[in-house]
Amino acid sequence: MKPLHTIKDPAREARIVRGRVIAACFGILVLAGLLVLRMAQLQVMEYEHFSTLSENNRVKIVPLAPTRGLIYDRNGVELAQNTPTFTLEVVPENVEDMQALLAELGELVEISDEDGERFRKMLKKKRRFQSVPLRFRLNEEEVARFSVNRHRFPGADVHARLTRSYPLGASAVHLLGYVASMNEEDLQRVDAAEYRGTTHIGKTGVEQAYESLLHGKPGFQHVETNAQGRILRVLERSDPVPGNNLYLTVDSSLQAVAERALGLENGAVIAVDPATGGLLAFASTPVYDPNPFVDGIDSKSYRNLLASPERPLFNRALNGQYPPGSTVKPFMGLAGLEHEHVEADHEIFCPGWFRLPGRERRYRDWKKWGHGKVDVTRSIVESCDVYYYALAQQMGITEMHDYLALFGFGARTGIDLHGESAGLMPSEEWKRRAKGQVWFPGETLITGIGQGFTLATPLQLAMATATLSTRGVRLRPQVVLRRDDTATQSSVDLVPETMDTIAPNLETNWQVVINAMADVVHGPKGTARRIGKGATYRIAGKTGTAQVFGIAQDEEYDAEKIDKKLRDHALFVAFAPVDNPRIAVAVLVENGGSGSKTAAPIARRVMDHYFQEVLEEDDEQLILTAAEVPGLAAPQASRQ
């Protein structure tokens, strides 16, 4: 190694580096010169060429939004469609005097203050080259009037686009949901590439839950535009793939009957096919029209919807949580029988009240003078509370909780819609966790009659009833019967999904309970005997009346005297035909007073329609023969 490599010579080193820095400076100047020359070549020498390209020939890639899949009911009745609507849009760049333009346009088409305000807001967000919508949903007359005068407004134009609409209006709105303009949150959640060109997204209901299937895939168009950005020619096009068409399990006529039957009451009706878990009706009242939401509902109407004491936006079927009241009694009775706390013919005496040993407080029966001697069948038929106070005390809260949980109480049903509420099936552990308190024995008693902390959604009640009707098969509720992929010409049908199967201890226990439920409707003393009259099929049902507020120890409940808001909720659960169940129904009427008077007739109307109008001919034959069998036929294998 040469010595000059090992001995440090600071002065020499500084010289070396400086020399190289100077060399680098020359290199940099040369390269920078190269860049400048290149820029001069592009911007001066070839300016004409590029300027022409820029002015005239602009190839632009325009995304093509896919057509959203349509939604039908099970018979092909359109529930959600895409209708062409006309929008008046303005390109700010081409407008000299915006105020004057708006004033002149206002003479031709109606432009409300709301429209003007939204337009001004969007104007700030968009670029001057971009078209800003001024008025949505022009009618044909307005389109015609504008078209004649179009030459006067160089910056304005009418665009046709597909808008989502719901032909049945408010019917089934809580099931269908609606689409609306995408907001910031939506934009961040979705894959931007998939949503290029798309303006709307499903916000609630099926529209939200099946967004990915309904949406489709965007296509692209290579277009030539002029200097203003107007499309001159389409060069190349790859078509968008439309979204899947959905056929829902609901029958729109049955849905309409359910909604009509609820009438002006606030409530919910769920009808389900116990064999598949497919929902036949999904009603929550009051309803509202989803159509105004699509292009942005005006804030006043929205405020009114929000402020309405009837709470129309609230989905009672999915999110309404109510004490199930006496509708839990069949499940409780079954628990008592299956766990051998009682036998079918075991009787207790009901004096009209029940008292915990060594306590003063009386837990009252709804029948002031008592039912007398009561066995499990009578306890269901006449809805005796005392029987269940005694049974609950014997079972204890833990056993009750565990058995009712088998039917889905206190857990989400797993329906294919978003945001379902779970209800509540209380337990000692739950109370410790949620309230930080120990469980009191009195709470066990009232849980036994479906009061206290217990809460269930109408959907949960319907599914629990369906599970009872099939002797223990718990299915997942589903709302989509079939989805058609129009692009691949393929379709997928609903596959029933079993969540759980409850193994009966003794088959006859189930039959006892189901028979008792049949007597609720068809027996001479049944609480819902009024709806049994004239029925061409046998119904098994149970009424329920859920207390909204507590009554003091010695006070009496008088429906006439108290405020409607504080009146009891009316409930009714049922399935039919008893031995070959084709439909299970849960009805809830908020502050409806009594289950037998208010809720049960609604269920009857829904079932009547289902058996008389909806079911096909051959099915009807089968049902009638089953109903014609005198008495109660032996349990048939009805687990499908």
Place this chain on the structure above:
Amino acid sequence: MSELQPLWTPYGSLSPSSTAMHDRRTLAQRLHIDIPLLLGLLVLSGIGLAVLYSAGGQDMNLLTRQGIRLAVAFTAMFVLAQVSPRHLFFWTPWLYAIGIVLLVAVLAFGDVAQGAQRWIRIGPLNFQPSEMLKITVPMMVAYYLGGRALPPSFMRILVAGVLVVVPTLLIARQPDLGTALLIACSGAFVLFLGGISVRLITACAILASAGAPVMWYMMHDYQRQRVLTFLNPEQDPLGTGYHIIQSKIAIGSGGTYGKGWLNGTQSQLDFLPERSTDFVFAVFSEEFGLSGVLILIAAYLAVVFRGLFIASQAQDSYARLLAGSLVLTFFVYVFVNIGMVSGLLPVVGLPLPLLSYGGTSLVTVMAAFGILMSLHTHRRLISE
């Protein structure tokens, strides 16, 4: 490792200097800020924000985010400027070693983003180790060469080569060819500044061109596509070539004086892809024309020449080599980006420093200038 230990260190031990003198320094010197450099960087950042406002469709949110990034980057610069070269020198081999470990870690279990593994998560932070290597590689080579006599012997050049090639290959594996080449460049610049012979440089150049076919073989499909597109953009006008064609139209149609701020039709009408990031220069050229371009290039050159002046004024070889290499790498960024946008070079995903929207590389660039300021303002008192 002992071979890597410097035979001579310009800073003695790390123990604090006992020299206490009357402080005659200016405020800028006390804050360890180089005013001309800072001015140049501020001017470029200002231009950057103005162009971004236009390129991003006058989106104030975008501008605010970039403003925050700039603030972070300038803070990083300011903080690094306070670190004395003694500490930098002392920590160099450690930082380098950590960088290599992190690179290996990224390959082993980094996050995959857009088909490439570049990120590693440390707690809440997403960290790109290759960015760190952009600074630590030239530091390490300068540490190695500067701690010994210059010009380096052939053996030392080989060792330095290994110091550069290892991280380069690791980053190329991610794959991030652009960054890998930049890091190789920064190492090569140290060697160049260290005075390796012209003959060797020529030999390397010949070797490199001979190695081009090998490179071609090693490239990923998308990288090959970029080179092919560069050679003939018109063959694929709606695919990869679209970028270059639209970018050239934007630049060319800007003419001498440009279409005016916010009035560039190419960029405003969505013809120009990636106009806020890699292709921001095209937006600038369209709106400000050749006159604007000349001013912008002049601003970059001012920063580069000031940096090279700092390098030549530095008091020891480590500082000179490091400063020189960082500045030359900065220029390579500018040159490659403008070359790529104007169709002189193939499309490699390199941002235009201080103008392109984006955070990571911005912080790295400003950190490099922080080091430059530190080297310039922590002058040892004996020379005063």
